[in-house]
Amino acid sequence: MIYSDKTTEQELRRGGYKLTTQRRAIIGTIAGTQEHLTPAAIYERVHRKHPSIGLVTVYRTIDILAELGLICETHAGGSCRSYLMRRPSGHHHHLICSDCGRVVDFTDCDLEKLERRLAKETNFKINGHLLEFLGQCRECSRKQKEQSRLC
Amino acid sequence: MIYSDKTTEQELRRGGYKLTTQRRAIIGTIAGTQEHLTPAAIYERVHRKHPSIGLVTVYRTIDILAELGLICETHAGGSCRSYLMRRPSGHHHHLICSDCGRVVDFTDCDLEKLERRLAKETNFKINGHLLEFLGQCRECSRKQKEQSRLC
DNA sequence: ATCTAAATGAAAACGTTTTTCAATTAGCAA
DNA sequence: TTGCTAATTGAAAAACGTTTTCATTTAGAT
Incomplete structure (x- = not known):
């Protein structure tokens, strides 16, 4: 809850x-x-x-x-x-740990400039975007390090 | 071909x-x-x-x-x-028309700065991202206009 | 031309999502 | 509170999308 x-x-x-x-x-x-x-x-x-x-x-x-x-x-x-x-928050995106699935939000994607330029260059009317970052969170990269140390 | x-x-x-x-x-x-x-x-x-x-x-x-x-x-x-x-090209992203499915590529996403900042703030090791823009291409928005004119 | 491992098609298995339908229930009205 | 009704539910079946299995075929090397 x-x-x-x-x-x-x-x-x-x-x-x-x-x-x-x-x-x-x-x-x-x-x-x-x-x-x-x-x-x-x-x-x-x-x-x-x-x-x-x-x-x-x-x-x-x-x-x-x-x-x-x-x-x-x-x-x-x-x-x-x-x-x-x-x-x-309203508009936001996700940073996802590909190991454990933990998700961190972030709001400022700063894509407006890119969006405007693309719209101009392609004549598209852009109405949205999909942005996700993928990576490894601190805990998971730490775990990985420990495991590799065992070998 | x-x-x-x-x-x-x-x-x-x-x-x-x-x-x-x-x-x-x-x-x-x-x-x-x-x-x-x-x-x-x-x-x-x-x-x-x-x-x-x-x-x-x-x-x-x-x-x-x-x-x-x-x-x-x-x-x-x-x-x-x-x-x-x-x-x-290598690394690139897509701008997709949600009506007809046409796809336009673009390469410069300029997300490095954002990526670095996120990595620092969240302690994530970021290894990739997914970015797609969605919109309506010129032909499709033109078609739509014509159709709405008929009403 | 021959051989062998890789690739194929058909059918079956499998997992996910949707539909159907009879039974139940939330929220409103009396 | 009680009853009513449309919305909601669960179970089963149907409908998809994807993968596995296996006997047969084929690309590419010899």
Whole structure:
């Protein structure tokens, strides 16, 4: 319950959706971690506490949360689809550890200049971008070092 | 046969892979368009000319081409996986028209400064990034204008 | 021309996502 | 509170997309 559980629930209702036990559990799960979770991972965790909740409901809830812009979809890091609770800020991007999946947000991408130039050069009307950095967080690179020392 | 068919074929062999009719056809298909094609789209096009080539072979060839770095994988634009023949340049990114799928390359992303800053602030060892711009190309926005005029 | 490892196609297996449908439930009205 | 209704749910099946398996074929070296 680190982030905006309550806010997310309010937004759901504002969007005209009912607030069910299942949806609450799913929101709590996504909000309760910094990792980006695949639908299957969300299901697994939710299912542990509430064995009656089905995978279908997870998919349906994800769709709604994404539609309302309450979660972010990431692409990098192997899996095609994984989700994060949207942080308070608006436009932002992710720095992802490809080992442990930890995600750090950053907001200032400073791509406006590039965007303007591209638009001018190509005659495109640009309406968005996808930016993710991939790397290794401190803990993981430390672990790796220790392991290589053992050889 | 716009781009580097021949080069691609040479690279394949250099990688220790045999140059079969099927692979030639698949490479020709990807190289013959500027669009980014999903595996299914590649199969459909290849299959039209060579009905005996199976979808499995398309997948296997894609894997090899990606492994050798001869094609690029894109994520934006709805589909989870789609491919483009790699242009002559090395590191580059894509500007994608979300209507027609046209892809324009650009090389200078100028993210080094941001990358260095992020690395310093987060203690991450950053080893790559994913950047795609999404928009509407001139033709598509023109078409849209015409259509809205009809209403 | 012959040989062999690599590559292929078809079918089956597998994992993920969506659809269908009958049963249940949240949120509102009385 | 109680009942009503449309929204939501779970289970099963269908629909996809991707990978594996295996017998057959073929590229490329000899």
